């Protein structure tokens with residue numbers, strides 16, 4: 198099938214490479230010429246395990262093309278996916294300017310029938326809006342070309358995106374049109390192999406499903422973080438409690454790891470957007486608002502522990518903190534809404550110096566937050582420790598899980614570890630002579 202994918206970020210590029218891998222002819226369009234240049238050279242501009250090989254192979258075999266020209270990209274395509282960003286607007290609502298710009302351009306340059314697919318995460322009603330924009334542009338050109346607009350939200354997660362796309366738990370297709378559904382079923386058949394995996398529903402239900410899924414997952418995280426905070430105060434251990442509740446199959450073990458709050462380009466903005474949509478329709482989403490509130494507090498919990506520890510010794514000003522991890526989670530270079538950035542901003546504003554290291558996000562962090570006064574981003578996990586007053590572990594990268602604590606003790610000024618991801622055993626840390634603080638467990 199001839200497919201065009203507009204936007205080559207985490208979602209667009211992964212979708213494009215995976216569709217191409219199944220034998221489809223894919224043309225990717227991105228407004229950023231640098232990105233297109235990199236991709237044409239068989240390299241990728243984001244860190245995503247397994248993706249570069251897939252892009253390179255399919256580009257070399259002629260199934261994957263890249264352009265900045267939308268008219269060229271959609272010319273032969275039967276299906277056009279819109280996978281551009283939908284960031285959080287200033288008032289917390291979803292900023293649809295990129296989606297609307299693509300819709301307008303599609304309406305301005307399409308010359309044959311198209312199925313336009315909203316893959317970006319967009320509020321309920323956006324498919325109608327996209328349909329209206331395309332129709333408006335066609336009317337301006339006095340063109341009567343048939344098209345349909347479908348919602349097909351994406352559920353992949355960064356760091357495991359290729360695997361998630363290749364083996365999805367489900368594929369949601371929101372359309373009332375049977376012919377359109379058949380085209381998407383054909384395109385997704387190699388991925389959603391069992392019939393129940395492809396769920397066709399109304400457009401608005403599909404748009405809502407994406408927000409409901411992300412808000413449910415965010416709710417699980419805020420719930421366990423709240424439980425962790427209570428555990429600390431009542432003398433319980435959240436790791437034991439997690440095992441105790443997760444064994445109930447109705448609850449399950451996943452997405453109940455306590456930590457430094459959820460970050461990333463999706464949960465924070467999608468939670469806020471659903472609150473906003475509900476409000477627009479006259480409903481106050483109290484539970485989802487609390488999920489957001491709890492997360493805002495949780496993102497500051499590690500900094501609070503660090504401040505409380507140093508308070509009796511004159512505070513954090515003039516001290517140096519070694520930080521392991523900047524990315525919002527392991528296996529990604531994405532630092533959007535990362536808790537590390539919030540912690541860095543808060544502690545440096547109090548005069549603390551931070552030496553941070555991330556296995557893959559250093560470059561992006563230098564670009565985006567490298568100008569924060571008091572922050573030094575270093576390329577060695579060991580070098581950040583040298584002479585620092587304490588170590589804070591903020592991202593759950595595997596390479597942080599089993600370090601040489603003897604060496605760490607020698608390098609730090611004093612053996613103090615603040616662990617925002619519960620990577621270490623409190624008893625073992627105590628025995629090794631560390632002052633050790635984690636989330637929801639006794640020091």
Ligand code: NAD
Pocket residue numbers: 203204205206207208209226227228229232280281282283295298299316317318319351352353354355462463
């Ligand atoms: P991203 O920021 O990584 O990439 C978006 C790309 O779109 C950029 O390369 C940008 O240059 C390009 N772009 C912007 N305007 C354009 C235009 N007019 N024409 C062509 N290209 C244009 O975004 P992302 O993380 O891939 O997210 C895309 C959407 O998918 C968002 O709505 C997001 O909420 C949703 N989503 C993201 C994930 C994820 O894990 N990142 C998962 C599921 C859904």
Ligand code: UGA
Pocket residue numbers: 318351352353354355356411414418451452453454455456457458459460461462463464525526527
């Ligand atoms: C999330 C969802 O998992 C995807 O299904 C969805 O498609 C995507 O958002 C999206 O809509 O963009 P992602 O943001 O890549 O994917 O990462 P997650 O693995 O979900 O982690 C999000 C945040 O929650 C991270 O900061 C992570 O550290 C945190 N988290 C996750 C916890 O604190 N505890 C957990 O148990 C799980």
